[in-house]
Amino acid sequence: MSKESDRLFAQPLAQVPDFAFNEDVVRVFPDMIKRSVPGYPTIVENLGVLAAQFAQPNSVLYDLGSSLGAVTQALRRHVRTDGCRVIAVDNSAAMVERCREYLNGQDSMFQELLPVEVIEGDILALEFQPASVVALNFTLQFIAPDQRTALLARIRQSLLPGGALILSEKLRFNDPEEHALLTDLHVAFKRANGYSELEIAQKRSAIENVMKPDSLEEHRERLLAAGFSKVVPWFQCLNFASLIALP
Numbered sequence: 001m002s003k004e005s006d007r008l009f010a011q012p013l014a015q016v017p018d019f020a021f022n023e024d025v026v027r028v029f030p031d032m033i034k035r036s037v038p039g040y041p042t043i044v045e046n047l048g049v050l051a052a053q054f055a056q057p058n059s060v061l062y063d064l065g066s067s068l069g070a071v072t073q074a075l076r077r078h079v080r081t082d083g084c085r086v087i088a089v090d091n092s093a094a095m096v097e098r099c100r101e102y103l104n105g106q107d108s109m110f111q112e113l114l115p116v117e118v119i120e121g122d123i124l125a126l127e128f129q130p131a132s133v134v135a136l137n138f139t140l141q142f143i144a145p146d147q148r149t150a151l152l153a154r155i156r157q158s159l160l161p162g163g164a165l166i167l168s169e170k171l172r173f174n175d176p177e178e179h180a181l182l183t184d185l186h187v188a189f190k191r192a193n194g195y196s197e198l199e200i201a202q203k204r205s206a207i208e209n210v211m212k213p214d215s216l217e218e219h220r221e222r223l224l225a226a227g228f229s230k231v232v233p234w235f236q237c238l239n240f241a242s243l244i245a246l247p
């Protein structure tokens with residue numbers, strides 16, 4: 001993994017552009033996501049452990065919005081089920097290019113990994129194959145809110161019995177006090193990880209137009225509306241959570 005540290009928002013910007021998953025972000029992404037998302041390493045590793053419980057023989061495991069393939073790598077470390085293959089999808093060309101390099105690196109270090117295909121494309125336009133595990137690890141929050149239910153419904157329809165969707169998201173909270181407390185604690189987490197007040201403020205304004213978090217209640221209702229039968233939160237750290245949704 002790239003060792004470059006995230007200083008993208010360290011200098012004052014005359015105008016903060018909307019956040020985009022471009023070359024600059026790709027270069028610092030592993031550092032950025034670890035220092036910005038409390039619980040990220042725990043979520044990624046355990047996503048592999050969870051996936052191994054839901055993987056069905058001869059099915060696809062999807063990593064949607066795969067970025068540099070951290071989830072795909074965890075799936076390949078943990079899942080041993082016969083005939084499974086991983087499909088990773090991201091619409092950022094810069095992410096996909098680097099993701100393929102990292103996965104080639106994983107292939108050269110380990111034997112008998114699940115086969116993987118990395119697709120550069122929009123998950124909203126994807127034709128889903130019969131799947132046992134679908135991971136949306138901090139991706140749904142970047143999808144236009146009015147497209148979210150339809151996407152989840154298509155994922156639900158592709159899921160095999162015994163499979164699961166694993167959905168990780170930044171949360172907002174309907175209770176204003178709870179929202180303010182967890183937002184402040186998230187800022188403290190970033191500060192403790194070396195981000196300055198300026199970096200925190202500029203990053204916030206860069207993502208506010210492109211990343212739209214929902215509340216846990218909204219996620220639950222939407223998943224049920226999309227046809228899932230059960231929603232089980234399995235992890236929360238501050239304002240970041242991960243849910244298991246069963247078909």
Ligand SMILES: Nc1ncnc2c1ncn2[C@@H]1O[C@H](C[S@+](CC[C@H]([NH3+])C(=O)[O-])CC(=O)[O-])[C@@H](O)[C@H]1O
Pocket residue numbers: 021033044064065066067068069070071089090091092095121122123124136137138139142143
């Ligand atoms: N419509 C779309 N189609 C395909 N990809 C998309 C779309 N919209 C956004 N993306 C992609 O979704 C990813 C979101 S990052 C996921 C982290 C990763 N899962 C991880 O576990 O390391 C989350 C974050 O940075 O907070 C980016 O790579 C986008 O290009």
Ligand SMILES: O=C(O)C(=O)Cc1ccccc1
Pocket residue numbers: 032033036037170203207211
């Ligand atoms: O940085 C933040 O405040 C976030 O909410 C998470 C994040 C992490 C990486 C890219 C975009 C958003």
